[in-house]
Amino acid sequence: MASLSSPAAAAIAVLLLCCWCSARRCEAAGAAGVYVLGDSLADVGNNNHLTFSLIKADFPHNGVDFAGHKATGRFSNGKNSADFLAEKLGLPTSPPYLSLSSSSNKTDAYIGGVSFASAGSGVLDSTNKDQCISFNKQIDYYSSVYAALVQQLGTSQVQAHLSNSIFVVVIGSNDIFHYVKSSSADKLKNPAQQFVDSMVSSLRGQLKRIYNLSVRKFAFIGTGPLGCCPSQRNQNKTGDCNVEANYLSVQYNKGVSSLLKEMSIELSGMSYSFFDAYTALYEYINNPEAYGFAEVKAACCGLGDLNAKIACIPISTYCSNRRDHIFWDFYHPTEATAGMLTSILFDGSVPYVYPMNVKQLAAL
Numbered sequence: 001m002a003s004l005s006s007p008a009a010a011a012i013a014v015l016l017l018c019c020w021c022s023a024r025r026c027e028a029a030g031a032a033g034v035y036v037l038g039d040s041l042a043d044v045g046n047n048n049h050l051t052f053s054l055i056k057a058d059f060p061h062n063g064v065d066f067a068g069h070k071a072t073g074r075f076s077n078g079k080n081s082a083d084f085l086a087e088k089l090g091l092p093t094s095p096p097y098l099s100l101s102s103s104s105n106k107t108d109a110y111i112g113g114v115s116f117a118s119a120g121s122g123v124l125d126s127t128n129k130d131q132c133i134s135f136n137k138q139i140d141y142y143s144s145v146y147a148a149l150v151q152q153l154g155t156s157q158v159q160a161h162l163s164n165s166i167f168v169v170v171i172g173s174n175d176i177f178h179y180v181k182s183s184s185a186d187k188l189k190n191p192a193q194q195f196v197d198s199m200v201s202s203l204r205g206q207l208k209r210i211y212n213l214s215v216r217k218f219a220f221i222g223t224g225p226l227g228c229c230p231s232q233r234n235q236n237k238t239g240d241c242n243v244e245a246n247y248l249s250v251q252y253n254k255g256v257s258s259l260l261k262e263m264s265i266e267l268s269g270m271s272y273s274f275f276d277a278y279t280a281l282y283e284y285i286n287n288p289e290a291y292g293f294a295e296v297k298a299a300c301c302g303l304g305d306l307n308a309k310i311a312c313i314p315i316s317t318y319c320s321n322r323r324d325h326i327f328w329d330f331y332h333p334t335e336a337t338a339g340m341l342t343s344i345l346f347d348g349s350v351p352y353v354y355p356m357n358v359k360q361l362a363a364l
């Protein structure tokens with residue numbers, strides 16, 4: 001024991017402790033918390049708390065493959081991208097903000113991450129107004145979480161914590177669906193590219209506001225090939241993808257990825273991963289067998305042509321093999337698809353995710 005009290009031994013002990021700590025940090029991929037903003041692709045139950053919303057998934061057959069076969073509010077047969085990403089980062093899924101309103105120690109509840117994601121939300125406040133927590137409102141909620149953390153722990157500790165946390169944003173699909181549904185007179189007044197530009201311009205202010213609340217690491221999930229969702233194919237006589245929705249999605253992803261690049265140059269310390277969900281999912285649709293899929297067009301759960309006339313509600317039927325379907329319902333991926341996409345986001349590379357993946361982002 002005598003040798004332990006010598007300065008050299010103490011130095012070695014400290015050194016060992018540091019190595020052990022940093023190895024553990026590596027194992028947990030380095031994220032202190034995961035904060036999630038966005039729509040139904042990431043909602044883990046916020047909308048369950050919105051009494052007047054019709055946009056919900058807290059009933060069967062949602063959750064048929066979830067632990068306990070429970071419908072939790074996720075628009076999926078099982079886990080969604082928020083669950084998979086948390087898992088990859090070695091953390092539990094961040095709880096829905098609206099489920100925490102009565103917890104006694106807010107700091108404890110907020111520190112590991114919170115999900116503000118709400119099904120139906122879009123970049124624009126007008127998208128599904130009063131049916132969801134708008135993206136701006138989600139940022140307001142994050143702002144109050146930030147203030148509560150600062151009050152408990154002090155600014156510098158909170159800043160350190162947040163700069164080691166990942167901020168996931170998945171938004172834009174619902175705005176595009178609304179645009180595609182709008183009348184041709186409205187489209188004439190607001191052409192596709194102009195509409196996409198207005199989305200990106202709105203995002204610029206919104207992401208700046210988040211950055212201003214000490215967020216430094218953004219993982220932005222772009223939109224998928226929205227025209228290939230069963231809901232959109234179903235409106236094409238040939239059952240092919242809707243050309244306009246896919247065009248908007250491509251243009252939106254281009255706009256967002258340039259925006260992030262600009263912001264990361266302009267704003268000190270900001271880093272990001274951009275996930276091109278369009279290119280990744282399109283690859284599965286074009287080449288299904290290579291990825292274990294047999295059905296790329298029809299939803300698993302629903303009714304009517306492509307199971308896309310009626311949503312996944314208790315009277316709908318659902319497929320027996322959920323692993324070989326790309327889509328769970330007429331808008332959302334199956335657990336299998338979400339899991340594969342999230343793996344690419346986490347440790348994939350160009351052209352799917354850039355300038356770095358989330359694993360690299362977390363290790364910064």
Ligand SMILES: *[C@@H]1O[C@H](CO)[C@@H](O)[C@H](O)[C@H]1NC(C)=O
Binds near residue numbers: 108
């Ligand atoms: C709440 O939890 C945090 C983190 O565990 C702790 O630092 C703080 O003292 C707690 N506050 C109260 C009022 O118990």
Ligand SMILES: *[C@@H]1O[C@H](CO)[C@@H](O)[C@H](O)[C@H]1NC(C)=O
Binds near residue numbers: 208209212
């Ligand atoms: C950034 O935060 C400061 C206060 O911390 C505030 O005065 C300023 O208006 C904010 N800017 C933006 C763009 O939100």
Ligand SMILES: *[C@@H]1O[C@H](CO)[C@@H](O)[C@H](O)[C@H]1NC(C)=O
Binds near residue numbers: 237238239243
């Ligand atoms: C339907 O699919 C065909 C074939 O791909 C395509 O040419 C057409 O533009 C599509 N219709 C719509 C409304 O997107």
